[in-house]
Amino acid sequence: MxxxxxxxxxxxxxxxxxxxxxxxxFEARYRALLRDLLELPxxxxxxxxxxxxRDGQLAVPRGTGLPDESEESPPDPTAGFGADPMRSFYEVGCVADASTIRPRQVAGEGEEPAEGGGGPASYEVLATGTSRxxxxxxxxxxxxxxxxVEPLEEVAGEGAGALASGVLLAFRRYQKALAGANERTLGPAQEAPDDPVVVSYLVAAATVLHTADKQRLLQAPDTATRLADELRMLRQEASLISKLPSVPGAEYTVRPTSLN
Structure with missing residues (x-):
């Protein structure tokens, strides 16, 4: 291994x-992480x-004044996660490549200044997921x-190609139901990817699901299993949405956006 x-x-x-x-x-511990990444070519x-x-676990919110943001104490990497952080995280994650790291020297509204008044108050980062x-x-x-960590190989599984075609059709119906429930016009269909692996990840990211459901899709044993789960979820969600007058949070199907 x-x-x-x-x-x-x-x-x-x-x-x-x-x-x-x-x-x-903006948190001190993650600014330290990014400073180390910036040292790489x-x-x-x-x-x-x-x-x-995991559900029920919360990271430290901004502006708490905890020791990891003070000048006198170093960052506390476990703040908000308990003595054993492994218990707070899901077992399978995704490698991200920080293609863009942009320091911000002036703290924005609600942000803490950098320790000692030196260094960036925060960073704007654009990263791309690469592998599990x-x-x-x-x-x-x-x-x-x-x-x-150990890398996880992506295995296609039996019937992934046919399942991908079914998922794309179901996802389009899901999008139409979502747009209709929010009284929005659905734009023209974009060209569908050919790779079942790409289909499985794009649909998983773009569907409005709880974190635990998305995590189950991420850690599926193979692409075919992930696509089969997505097909079932999409059919259930489209049926549910069609019976609702509105669906709050549908804008989050655009792309994942996270604030540290």
Whole structure:
């Protein structure tokens, strides 16, 4: 088993391979993570691991004044996650490549200034999911969490191609039901991808589901299983939406956006 160490960025959302993740980073522990990523050559990948936070677990909110944001104390990498962070995270996550890291020198409204008045108050980050991993252990000895992870291979499974075609049709019906429930006009259909793996991840990211449901799709044993689950979910959701006068939160089908 080949393992590697990867900086961890826990979020209240699930990142899928191939999907873009914009971040506004202001907590001291994650600013430290990004400073280390910025030391890597710009021409090379700048990877970190995104893990979804389990239901009932909360990351530290901004502006709490906890020790990890003070000048006197170093960041507390476990703040909000308890003594054993592994219990707060789902087991399967996604590697993200920070293609763009843009420091912001002036703190915005509600943001804490950087320690000692030096360095960026926050970072704007644009990252892209690349591949899945299984989280084996968490090291909390540094300013941010670091995971020991093993890569997860994507296996097609039996009938993935046919399932992908069915999922795309069901997703289009789901989009129409969602647009109708919100009294919005559905735009022209975009060209569908041919790769069943890409279909499975795009649909998983674009469907309005609870974090636990998205996480189940991320950690599916193979593409065919993920697509079969999506087909069932899409049919259920479209049927439910058609009976509702409006669907709050439908705008989140555009893309995942997370604020640290």
């Amino acid at each position: 080949t393992t590697t160490r990867l900086p961890l960025f826990p979020l209240n959302t699930v990142l899928f391979p191939g999907l873009v993740l914009p971040l506004n980073v 710009e021409s090379e990948p700048r990877p970190f691991g995104v893990v979804a936070i 991993f299984r989280l084996l252990s968490v090291d909390a000895s540094g300013p941010y969490l670091v995971g020991e």
